[in-house]
């Protein structure tokens with residue numbers, strides 16, 4: 001296996017390792033963007049490099065612009081086809097919101113290459129008269145994300161077939177993987193229809209020329225401290241959290257931590273009115289046998305705060321806690337529950 | 346006792362750098378009272394923890410409004426030392442008892458008169474009046490129009506739940522036509538007041554209407570009302586689950602919140618044909634009402650006229 005440097009002679013500081021042991025990739029987008037084709041293409045490169053590769057796809061509503069997700073896992077021997085949340089080394093997203101939505105799959109120091117292309121789903125329309133939208137702003141780029149204006153990068157390469165622009169992302173991804181450029185070109189040759197072939201090859205090349213930016217994003221994801229993290233500060237108290245904290249800083253061994261939402265319910269204030277249960281769009285909350293709200297499905301919580309905003313008893317707070325501590329925090333809640341059940345005053 | 350509790354502004358408030366790690370004095374107090382919790386949002390630090398949980402019924406909309414008011418205050422003030430809450434009598438008026446500010450719980454219908462005296466004696470205070478539709482429009486209706494006429498620099502929030510909650514669900518001057526209450530067993534035959542337009546006509550210089558359901562909107566409107574110089578009036582539609590909801594068989598707190606969403610101009614076009622909750626023809630129809638800031642103007646305030654504060658500031 002030959003080692004690859006930047007194809008254009010601008011040799012970056014850190015080159016990828018000669019051989020990766022294993023890896024997890026998540027490719028997301030919406031129907032018609034070529035997500036499946038792209039994951040086939042990457043899988044081909046991996047198979048040619050001698051890995052065991054497993055790939056899975058979800059594309060239910062893809063014909064009408066619905067979400068399309070493909071998981072690609074490789075290594076000496078791969079058993080499960082699914083990438084677990086928090087374990088993707090790379091995310092390649094063809095659409096901005098889909099990219100942000102998939103971030104829970106990313107490892108704490110993984111890299112997400114996200115196109116700034118916007119495909120706005122009908123459900124995001126808040127008011128049809130003033131056209132107001134609920135759609136994440138392009139200005140706010142979360143930690144670990146490299147936002148790429150794929151159309152601008154692709155330029156005339158995508159003039160004939162617009163979908164070709166997203167191949168820029170594969171060029172950028174190729175910088176992070178230790179395979180020769182010829183392997184990628186061969187895979188593109190094998191999978192892409194004739195009429196779009198030259199466009200795809202050129203878009204790939206332009207993406208690969210982004211090596212300095214891509215490497216910088218990778219380096220930042222490995223080292224940058226928490227000032228650029230998503231979500232607000234959380235300073236857990238020593239008593240409730242299983243980890244020590246030191247005030248404003250919240251990075252472990254210099255590695256920034258990903259934060260996940262946790263709903264803290266003050267059980268002694270909750271009157272079991274059912275408002276949070278009915279209002280939560282993700283159905284995360286239930287009432288227990290004492291008619292007290294319980295954060296039953298934390299994995300589905302988006303941190304939207306609707307429950308806390310509409311709780312008439314001010315009994316809820318949405319906290320953002322480091323992903324590794326999540327079980328500790330949920331357990332802290334659970335302890336409250338057990339205590340309350342034992343002492344129903 | 347843990348002193349590790351650090352207050353944190355709500356997520357949407359721009360934060361300059363990182364949160365100071367030192368606990369604030371009121372955090373220490375809150376921790377000492379034993380009911381604060383780690384990560385509690387900023388507005389919770391304005392609560393009298395020892396008094397919680399509050400006495401409102403399950404699902405009562407007044408609690409949602411209280412939380413939103415505290416959120417707005419947390420965006421404007423570090424402490425509530427220079428904020429006074431004045432309230433009359435009623436479930437709505439009762440909420441000031443949970444706010445860790447200077448509070449006056451006065452007599453039925455007279456919070457605006459107490460507040461007028463307080464404001465003239467201490468023009469430096471931010472004075473917020475909390476009143477109900479019974480408190481502010483029946484027994485206190487005259488005080489309301491005269492406070493508006495005088496344009497005294499108060500912020501009055503009227504919790505409109507279309508009923509007298511505290512005394513057992515009697516008809517209020519805001520009860521919608523057809524609604525059942527303990528004093529209108531055959532349904533209401535009277536026309537309700539449009540409180541916001543009443544105050545505007547009487548001379549109020551900031552007039553708005555909001556809903557407990559769209560709590561973020563109310564928060565923004567309340568913040569603007571606080572900033573306004575002159576008499577600011579915010580009518581906020583809330584739900585009495587225990588009497589209005591139950592007597593009219595409108596469902597639980599969540600159902601009532603959804604019914605607010607339906608009585609909203611934003612969706613008027615879609616729902617004009619079927620604005621009733623649960624589509625039961627015999628049940629009262631929540632009218633579609635204008636929401637948002639309905640009137641805003643600037644004229645001399647009473648304090649300015651009396652030379653108590655510098656004019657034009």
Ligand SMILES: Cc1ncc(C[n+]2csc(CCOP(=O)(O)OP(=O)(O)O)c2C)c(N)n1
Nearest residue numbers: 435436437453477478479480508509510511
């Ligand atoms: C002088 C006087 N008259 C009557 C009462 C009885 N009373 C107490 S609260 C209330 C009505 C409160 O209604 P509202 O202001 O709408 O408050 P809500 O409970 O609905 O929030 C009445 C009539 C009283 N306390 N004092």
Ligand code: SF4
Nearest residue numbers: 280301302304305307
């Ligand atoms: S924050 Fe949003 S998603 Fe999470 S529990 Fe509350 S309402 Fe549900």
Ligand code: SF4
Nearest residue numbers: 270271273274276311
């Ligand atoms: S909204 Fe608040 S009071 Fe009602 S059930 Fe949920 S936590 Fe309990």
Ligand code: SF4
Nearest residue numbers: 402405436510585586
């Ligand atoms: S009686 Fe009505 S207004 Fe009063 S606390 Fe209960 S639900 Fe709220």
Ligand SMILES: [Mg+2]
Nearest residue numbers: 477478508510
């Ligand atoms: Mg009332």
